[in-house]
Amino acid sequence: xxxxxxxxxxxxxxxxxxxxxxxxxxxxxxxxxxxxxxxxxxxxxxxxxxxxxxxxxxxxxxxxxxxxxxxxxxxxxxxxxxxxxxxxxxxxxxxxxxxxxxxxxxxxxxxxxxxxxxxxxxxxxxxxxxxxxxxxxxxxxxxxxxxxxxxxxxxxxxxxxxxxxxxxxxxxxxxxxxxxxxxxxxxxxxxxxxxxxxxxxxxxxxxxxxxxxxxxxxxxxxxxxxxxxxxxxxxxxxxxxxxxxxxxxxxxxxxxxxxxxxxxxxxxxxxxxxxxxxxxxxxxxxxxxxxxxxxxxxxxxxxxxxxxxxxxxxxxxxxxxxxxxxxxxxxxxxxxxxxxxxxxxxxxxxxxxxxxxxxxxxxxxxxxxxxxxxxxxxxxxxxxxxxxxxxxxxxxx
Amino acid sequence: xxxxxxxxxxxxxxxxxxxxxxxxxxxxxxxxxxxxxxxxxxxxxxxxxxxxxxxxxxxxxxxxxxxxxxxxxxxxxxxxxxxxxxxxxxxxxxxxxxxxxxxxxxxxxxxxxxxxxxxxxxxxxxxxxxxxxxxxxxxxxxxxxxxxxxxxxxxxxxxxxxxxxxxxxxxxxxxxxxxxxxxxxxxxxxxxxxxxxxxxxxxxxxxxxxxxxxxxxxxxxxxxxxxxxxxxxxxxxxxxxxxxxxxxxxxxxxxxxxxxxxxx
Numbered sequence: 001x002x003x004x005x006x007x008x009x010x011x012x013x014x015x016x017x018x019x020x021x022x023x024x025x026x027x028x029x030x031x032x033x034x035x036x037x038x039x040x041x042x043x044x045x046x047x048x049x050x051x052x053x054x055x056x057x058x059x060x061x062x063x064x065x066x067x068x069x070x071x072x073x074x075x076x077x078x079x080x081x082x083x084x085x086x087x088x089x090x091x092x093x094x095x096x097x098x099x100x101x102x103x104x105x106x107x108x109x110x111x112x113x114x115x116x117x118x119x120x121x122x123x124x125x126x127x128x129x130x131x132x133x134x135x136x137x138x139x140x141x142x143x144x145x146x147x148x149x150x151x152x153x154x155x156x157x158x159x160x161x162x163x164x165x166x167x168x169x170x171x172x173x174x175x176x177x178x179x180x181x182x183x184x185x186x187x188x189x190x191x192x193x194x195x196x197x198x199x200x201x202x203x204x205x206x207x208x209x210x211x212x213x214x215x216x217x218x219x220x221x222x223x224x225x226x227x228x229x230x231x232x233x234x235x236x237x238x239x240x241x242x243x244x245x246x247x248x249x250x251x252x253x254x255x256x257x258x259x260x261x262x263x264x265x266x267x268x269x270x271x272x273x274x275x276x277x278x279x280x281x282x283x284x285x286x287x288x289x290x291x292x293x294x295x296x297x298x299x300x301x302x303x304x305x306x307x308x309x310x311x312x313x314x315x316x317x318x319x320x321x322x323x324x325x326x327x328x329x330x331x332x333x334x335x336x337x338x339x340x341x342x343x344x345x346x347x348x349x350x351x352x353x354x355x356x357x358x359x360x361x362x363x364x365x366x367x368x369x370x371x372x373x374x375x376x377x378x379x380x381x382x383x384x385x386x387x388x389x390x391x392x393x394x395x396x397x
Numbered sequence: 398x399x400x401x402x403x404x405x406x407x408x409x410x411x412x413x414x415x416x417x418x419x420x421x422x423x424x425x426x427x428x429x430x431x432x433x434x435x436x437x438x439x440x441x442x443x444x445x446x447x448x449x450x451x452x453x454x455x456x457x458x459x460x461x462x463x464x465x466x467x468x469x470x471x472x473x474x475x476x477x478x479x480x481x482x483x484x485x486x487x488x489x490x491x492x493x494x495x496x497x498x499x500x501x502x503x504x505x506x507x508x509x510x511x512x513x514x515x516x517x518x519x520x521x522x523x524x525x526x527x528x529x530x531x532x533x534x535x536x537x538x539x540x541x542x543x544x545x546x547x548x549x550x551x552x553x554x555x556x557x558x559x560x561x562x563x564x565x566x567x568x569x570x571x572x573x574x575x576x577x578x579x580x581x582x583x584x585x586x587x588x589x590x591x592x593x594x595x596x597x598x599x600x601x602x603x604x605x606x607x608x609x610x611x612x613x614x615x616x617x618x619x620x621x622x623x624x625x626x627x628x629x630x631x632x633x634x635x636x637x638x639x640x641x642x643x644x645x646x647x648x649x650x651x652x653x654x655x656x657x658x659x660x661x
Contacts, residue, residue: 002618002619004489025462025489035486035489036462036463036486037461037462037463037484037485037486037488037489038461038462038464038489039486039489039490040489040490041489041490041617041618042625042628080560080561080562080563081563085561140565141560141565142567143529143532143538143539143540144538147533167561168541168542168558168559168560168561169560171525171526171529171541172529172539172540172541172542173529174526175493175497175526175527175528175529175530175533176529176530176532176533176539178493178494178526178530179494179497179498179529179530179531179533179534180533182494182622183494183622184492184494184621184622184623185493185494185526185530185623186623187493187523187524187525187526188523188524201626202623205523205631206625206628211628211629211630211631212628212629212630212631213625213626213627213628214625214626214627214628214629215623215624215625215626216623216624216626217622217623217624218624219622220622257538258537258538258569258570258573259538259540259567259568259569259570260567260568260569261565261566261567262555262566262567262568263565263566264563264564264565264566265563265564265566266562266563267562267563267564278660301661302655302660302661314435320579320580326523327518327520327523334660335655335658335660345631346523348631352631356658358651358654358655364639364641369637369639370631370637371631371637372637373636373637373638374637374638374640374651374654375637375638375639375640376640376647376650376651377639377640377641378641378642378644378647379644382644382648383644383647383648383651386644386645386648386649387648387651387652390648390649390652391652391655391661394652394656394661395661
């Protein structure tokens with residue numbers, strides 16, 4: 001049991017002490033400082049308060065686990081009707097890098113219908129074994145049958161870590177599996193590393209703000225992490241296939257579902273901001289909806305697409321799928337030009353891997369300038385029209 | 398056919414302006430005001446529409462400090478019938494697993510239900526994982542990314558699930574959990590009349606001692622397999638240039654740079 005204890009007699013300045021907590025979890029009640037339910041156990045009061053004022057008390061030993069009983073880095077093969085999502089390859093590349101550090105194998109788990117030959121293709125990317133759960137009842141994604149197959153895989157193979165793409169399927173399946181094994185799951189990791197003791201080092205933006213958190217799962221296995229598309233690098237395809245495909249026995253897998261898929265309708269093909277080579281992004285510095293015309297014009301001239309930040313979704317100027325950031329899409333274009341975007345971590349998490357970042361903002365202190373390769377301190381209303389005119393002149397010439 | 402619906406809601410900070418002081422490493426949070434997670438409004442609206450069509454009750458459940466009663470009042474003003482707040486220091490420091498487990502225990506206290514509705518994600522955690530984990534603990538089927546309710550039949554609900562390239566139309570047996578997309582319905586505004594009428598309505602506060610599972614190791618920090626090792630400000634980009642000049646000069650420089658990199 002881990003508890004946070006406040007020793008009031010050691011608090012020198014009550015008001016200063018209470019202010020340490022960013023979550024307002026310290027309050028004065030019945031004449032003493034107490035911790036309320038807002039506490040997130042971030043331990044800032046322990047570290048920043050007077051010595052001994054706040055302390056962590058552990059009443060009993062933490063239950064430890066035998067980490068050596070869990071071996072291998074596994075990747076969930078994300079697909080729709082057998083067409084493998086490219087995030088899978090990116091995760092295989094990362095899994096190989098992590099596995100090499102601790103001398104573990106790389107596995108894939110592939111659940112679907114008629115997918116054995118597609119599993120063979122994965123052997124060109126550095127996988128030691130692809131475990132295939134192939135059955136007609138896996139034709140469409142259904143949470144209960146897929147979780148059952150995943151459970152069977154974990155029980156038999158016991159991988160130490162599992163990487164799942166943060167797709168519409170992965171975001172449902174990974175939590176379901178994590179809860180079944182009562183283990184940790186870290187969403188939307190932007191950096192992954194591994195320690196010699198097989199603890200996965202997971203880094204992601206935290207508390208919805210301008211902070212990064214390093215998260216470990218020290219006393220539970222397997223360790224689950226989701227990663228978005230275009231965050232990691234995809235490996236090159238090897239001409240030669242290595243490793244093998246194992247078709248798994250289904251006798252312990254539940255194939256009956258409480259979910260009946262009635263129909264699957266293809267969505268009309270549309271332009272996704274994830275696929276654009278050039279993006280021009282509108283932020284709150286754009287004052288009216290009409291002013292978006294120049295953003296669109298610049299994007300058209302550069303053969304790119306337009307995206308936006310969260311406030312512009314909230315004002316109804318754009319559809320949700322045009323939003324970059326933690327609550328929107330992750331993009332990695334060759335060129336991104338942000339116009340009037342301040343650059344919260346929330347936003348940056350969705351675009352900081354772009355190859356060339358140009359930021360236009362009036363405020364030289366805007367956080368976007370910390371990540372922009374070329375920061376332009378100026379008024380977008382003065383710069384964009386001039387830039388557009390120049391490009392037009394160049395193209396006309 | 399009356400449906401019993403539970404909606405999960407969360408109180409989140411009104412603003413996301415959080416920064417780490419690079420020198421002291423202390424978190425700074427601007428403003429203390431908080432609000433209902435905006436994505437939850439869509440789940441609540443969905444529940445209210447279902448109730449209006451099919452009859453039944455809408456209960457809201459939340460976990461958090463006592464201040465979170467404020468968002469339950471807001472839900473009452475939108476039309477929710479009952480509210481439950483799970484609040485106890487023992488729930489503090491909960492990660493996704495412990496949060497989902499606590500909520501699943503709270504739901505057991507809320508009585509029989511047909512449907513649990515969740516928003517897509519919260520604006521302070523952004524993980525979108527609590528819904529599916531709760532469903533696992535309750536051993537009920539779940540569907541995320543629900544963008545439309547097609548129909549409600551006896552003992553089941555048919556919905557459209559948004560996938561990357563397709564839309565899956567699926568029928569799920571009750572009881573089940575759905576996470577709904579933003580834009581499934583336009584949320585209504587809280588009504589002043591309802592707010593007045595419900596100002597004395599009870600909010601049931603449940604603490605640890607009222608839950609069925611009394612194993613403290615499953616709640617709060619103790620029940621959280623993930624641990625935050627450290628927090629730090631994001632690393633700035635190393636190779637960067639800041640240009641401050643007249644608009645003409647800036648447009649010139651930017652044009653040359655874009656051309657040099659062959660984007661024109």
